[in-house]
Amino acid sequence: MKIVGSICQNNVIISEEKQHKQEKQRVKTMVTIKDVAKASGVSPSTVSRVIADNPRITEDTKKKVRKAMKKLGYHPNVSARNLVAKSTKAIGVIMPSPANTALQNPFFPEVLRGISSVIHDERYSMSLSTGETEEEIYQEVQRMVYGSYVDGVILLYSRINDRVTNFLLENDFPFVIVGKPYDHETEITHVDNDNFKAGKEITNYLIGKGHERIAFIGGSSELFVTMDREAGYNTALQEAGLINLDAYKIHTEFLKSGGREAVEYLLSLETRPTGLVVSDDLISLGILSRLEESGFRVPQDFSLVSFNNVYLSEITRPALTTVDVKIYELGAQSAKALIEKTQNKDEPAKRIMIPHKMVYRDSVSEV
Amino acid sequence: MKIVGSICQNNVIISEEKQHKQEKQRVKTMVTIKDVAKASGVSPSTVSRVIADNPRITEDTKKKVRKAMKKLGYHPNVSARNLVAKSTKAIGVIMPSPANTALQNPFFPEVLRGISSVIHDERYSMSLSTGETEEEIYQEVQRMVYGSYVDGVILLYSRINDRVTNFLLENDFPFVIVGKPYDHETEITHVDNDNFKAGKEITNYLIGKGHERIAFIGGSSELFVTMDREAGYNTALQEAGLINLDAYKIHTEFLKSGGREAVEYLLSLETRPTGLVVSDDLISLGILSRLEESGFRVPQDFSLVSFNNVYLSEITRPALTTVDVKIYELGAQSAKALIEKTQNKDEPAKRIMIPHKMVYRDSVSEV
DNA sequence: CTGTTAGCGCATTCAG
């Protein structure tokens, strides 16, 4: 634990013992199916059937039993149920490894929302793993899988030769990837955008505005998203017969620092581009910041387009023209696919494509 | 579910059946403690003791058993264990109700990180609840508590007369609040900053820079954070003998739209303030955006200070002078306190104060 | 130091 002690001991408040709480405590000692059975004059198995809403039970007895349940405040014990059902109705969500930097990107909260939505509707629960190191993550996934903690796993990342992916694959454990798997593409259900197409479209938009020198600024070139978007960018340039310089391709960190370096490099170029295709809104934010710091204006001096359409892209100055990749949908669909898969192990692997949408705002001008 | 159908059926890939997978599947049928017992020639209870690293077992047999476990690929079943242990070593984390807007604020990912860190170290797991409505949240908490899903709950919000809080209190279920409880303050363990002091300090900083007309822009006035920070601001003004106008107190939404309204109002004032105390970095972002849109510069025309020190406050132009409330710490300490509480129900309620720290950047100038 | 027994709370045969 990296916790630097900081508890003000003098702020400790001792709460008064409350008598009636003691009673509640005693009463609360878990009311089981047996208690309900006794109270309603039936057998435990009947109660169990009522819980499952088994049609072979009379409406009358059902009513009777339900009343008893309510009266006693009965609630089925999940562990017991899981034990016999061999299913936890829980799914594990795995964040990319340095979770600290990952969670910074509004992308993730948004996928989580999507996932969460269907999880809740299906009455599942969600176990979040946000290990700091790759090793930690691996451990957590192991615990989840081996311990039968969860019925399935959603991977919010995709890495080359990833231990976790391989582990899941080897154990034939249900999982889906948000994004594009690096390998075994036909065996792994994944939910993705057509990033190539999106990259091409947004680049074409810039070209349509008259830009001829267009640079690409992306995150790690090891990420498929980056690669795909960049490929789309390349194709667009090529089809338009525009120059496609290596010098116009920059790869940087997802976070702030990246923006700075990228901009410095850009400005150092003898012939500067006029258009910028940036692979992530968060990077754009950094770029924007550094650009104006150096006295340049967007879109007057540089036109900029980017990807994701996180809420931030609306608040920036200028507001970003970006491709909306429907993050929420990515999450929702992946949860849906995973749940299907856990309920029917023979579900074939699918690729689910979420259509994107261009969002035009103020970061682009004619050249 | 608000999912608008969008699966490209034509993109479905059918994966080839693999023969060897079938085998793995069969082998995998859960190796239990009994299997290990048999394989190592001891009784199940001995195996159980080895798992618990019971000192009353010979190192020799331990070794023997462990070897068998490894060989068979044994892993304890969590549900079974939970059932008898009456503990799940899981804790539930509850987001504020419209989780969609809440998760937008980088504050939450950061608390999650803090929580996650100690959760992982203590080998607990974390169940995240992000209901969209208050009702949904209530349901999820009910399931968690009644179903013995989790051993304790962390509330990432605090509302007046909150059903969830009351429910937890009535059931005497272990929970902690990040922030300040609205009621039963002495009975509820909570982790908070001294927001009053922080508000006062940051306002004094502005005063020290020569500002005399200082406005306060806060989130919902129903939130304790807002109230406390505002109280600090008031006190600072008062002690400095400065005017304290109601017209200089604005309450707005946490998100972008808020910024706009607040700024419009501000600019409509006959005597405008020169200093702005903003209760949240995210609001500051909106303010900044609208201010410059209207042709004003920060810090030249307005000096601005705010709270939280989320990563964004470093990327904005200008970078924000803000009070770092140690979000990560808030999360970590709350998890720590909760775990202690679940392990010892008699732990008295505590108030844990996390010290804040001022971070000076570029959004303030002398007047 | 280790084995035997019992039971956690529930679902599910199999009888009736």
Added chain:
DNA sequence: CTGAATGCGCTAACAG
């Protein structure tokens, strides 16, 4: 349509 019996995988007395 309902009850009795059995077992899920594990831990915890209680014996040896």
